[in-house]
Amino acid sequence: MPEELNYVDWFRHSSPYINAHRGKTFVILIPGEAQECDHFSSIIHDLALLDSLGIRLVLVQGARPQIDRALAQKHSVSVFENGYRITPQEQLLDIIQASAAVRVQLEAQLSMGLSNTPMAGARLKVCSGNYVIARPLGVVNGIDHGHSGEVRRIDSEAIFRLLEDDNMVLLPHLGFSPTGEVFNLKAEDVAIQAAVQLKADKLIIYSEEEGVFDLEGELYSELVAHDAEIILQNNSLPHFTQVALEACVAAVRQHVPRAHMISYNENGALLRELFTREGAGTMIDEDSYEQLRPAHIDDVGGMMALLAPLEDKGVLVRRSRELLENEVDRFIVIERDGAIVACAALYPFEQENAGELACLAVSPDYRGLNRGDRLLKGIELSAKQQNLSTLFLLTTRTAHWFIERGFSETSLTTLPAKKQALYNYQRNSKIFVKTLR
Template sequence: MSDELNYVDWFRHSSPYINAHRGKTFVILIPGEALESTHFSGIIHDLTLLDSLGIRLVLVQGARPQIDKILSKREHTSAFEDGYRITPQDQLMDIIQASAAVRVQLEAQLSMGLSNTPMAGASLKVCSGNYVIARPLGVVNGIDYGHSGEVRRIDSDAIFRLLEDDNMVLLPHLGFSPTGEVFNLKGEDVAIQAAIQLKADKLIIFTEEEGIFDQHGKLYSELLTHDADVILKKNTLNSITHAALEACVAAVRQHVPRAHIISFNENGGLLQELFTREGAGTMIDEDSYEQLRPAHINDVGGMMALLAPLEEKGVLVRRSRELLENEIDRFIVIERDGAIVACAAIYPFEQENAGELACLAVSPDYRGSNRGERLLKGIEQAAKRLNLSTVFLLTTRTAHWFIERGFSETSLASLPAKKQALYNYQRNSKIFSKQL
């Protein structure tokens, strides 16, 4: 019964993500290594589920290990330069053969409809074609790359028509030129350009690793692009994970809202990343014009300007400049082009393992773009770092917003004793809490 209740609870909490993702376009890179994973059938089932939930999917296939095997069988050596496989004329047909075999395997797996399996009743239409227009890399620093190429453009109009007709689109790592030539491309490059040119909502890359880890071995659930740059410059990642992170950063900087790195060895990792708050991999966000960060003393003026209108309306308790300066280490802010456009604070009550969420405010000019959710997530992460198990808040006007994000109404008696003593009965605030 406990497992059933856990499932029901998970399913209920996934509904906001289901609604948010419906109708969105995701580009997903499936490397050749994923097809050899014991969890590959699970990935296929999860893709089928995403399709049934109304998510438009563009799959990009890789075939690195399959190409290596066929070239080895033919006793061909394969050379790489700057991450690109050099493709001589006499190896091109072998590479095409390996790519075709991967494509057929993917199409076959996506066509299953056996009863008593997660694919039962599925009716997927998978389309593939010459939608990637390529050009040769040519000779770079004296090295002739042969039939290795780069993406010239993606036939986005044709792909959009397929997606609108409820098709799943499969793009190979091969590109075609207007002169009828075939070029071997990096799967990451195809995925980047597909995500950019289709204006996709997400780029998702499967790798062997769960995501990106810090120096202590802890998984980053979220990385800003400037932090990702630091990691890439250290050059400590394996080549495949390094390429995946580079691709994610490149896509996000070209206005793809989110990019994710997920392990193909994690059963259900894709669903966990997309439909749970904690996720299962690493999400990469843009930060060039807007960033979520801890507040510092120079932010106080901007915070006061942000909070003042809400204090005048009685939505927030009034705070003086001196109080904000003394409590600045409790705040996080969202800064955009040097201006503070949102802020929030966490006040810990360590004895009760609880923290108070306070002063959550977003400038009226910047509402409606998930900044409130970003602040809330930032506060929850800060609370976890403080080893707090509960976040609570007092509100007079925004109860429904917090209820929609997992908070439940509770009583004054549930608050820490010090907070109970400070409760303002004249404001008559409602109290909500959330378990982390």
């Protein structure tokens, strides 16, 4: 029974993400290494699940290890230059054949529908074709790259029609020119351009590692593009992690809202990354123009302007400038172009190992893009750093928002004694609590 309840609890908490992702377009890069991992059948099942939830999928297929083996069998040596495999004419056919074999295998697995498998009853329609228009790299630094190319454009109009007809689209790492030539492309380049030109909501890259780790070995669950670029400059990442992170940064710098790195070696990583708050990899977003940071005294004026309309409506308890100045170290803010557009506060009750979340507010002009969720995540992180085990709040108008994010209603007697003594019975606020994991 406990395991069943854990499943029910997880499913309930995943519902906001299910609703948020429905109808969105995700570009997912599946490198050749992923197709040879122990969990690849589970990855296929997870893709089928995303399709059934109404997510529009564009899969980009890589084939590096398969091409390496095909060329090795012909005693042919691959030469790489600046990350590109040089493709002479005599190797092109072997590369095409290796890529085609991978594509057929992938399409076959996406067609499985046995009654005793997780894909029972799935009716996936998978389409592939000449949707990637390419041009030759040509001669770079005196080196002729042969039939290695770069993406010229993605036939986004044709792909949109397929997606609207509930098709899953498969893009190989091969591109075609208007003159009828075939070019070998970097799968990462195809994925980036597909995400950019399709205006996808996410680019997701399967890689060997879960994501990017700090010097202490802790996984970064989220990085803004600026911080990711600093990490890349240090050039201390494993090769494939470096390549994946470069692709993610390139995508968000071209206005793809989010890019994710997850591991094909971790069973269920895709579902955990998309449907749990903790995730399973590293997410990169383009928020260099916005900063989530601790508040300081110069922010008080902006915070007052942000809180005043909510105080006038009775949503928040009124706070004076003097009180805000005295408690400014309790606040975090989101600053955008010099303006305070969101804020929240954490008041710790150390004796009870509890913290109060208060004053969570987002400017009406800047609602969206999960700013409220970013504030909540920042407060939860701060609470954990202070070794607080629970987070509680009092609210009169926003109960459902917090319920959707894991809070449950509780009684006044569960609050710290000092907070109980200050409870305003006239406001009759509802009380919610969340256990911090």
